[in-house]
Amino acid sequence: VLLSAIANAENNDGADVDELKVARVFVDEGPVLKRMHARAKGRGSQIIKRTSHITVVVGSGK
Known part of the structure; x- marks a missing residue:
């Protein structure tokens, strides 16, 4: 980045x-992002995949 x-x-x-x-x-x-994960007895649980935005600001040393 x-x-x-x-x-x-x-x-x-x-x-x-x-x-x-x-x-x-x-x-x-x-x-x-929300996804489903198969569990026992026909149930499902939610998988939460988090993302992020990385911001880098560069400038002159003055």
């Missing part, structure tokens, strides 16, 4: 890679 943020800053904004620093990093909750 960090390499992608650096590449985006270099290609989209023309930033100098040597002067970039991590400004902020945060993780937000993403969508939850």
Whole structure:
């Protein structure tokens, strides 16, 4: 994720890679995938697969 943020800053904004620093990093909750898991006697239980959004903000060291 960090390499992608650096590449985006270099290609989209023309930033100098040597002067970039991590400004902020945060993780937000993403969508939850709900699946069924077969159990005994024809029953089922729910499997919750959590996902997340990772955000990395890079900026110049100034």
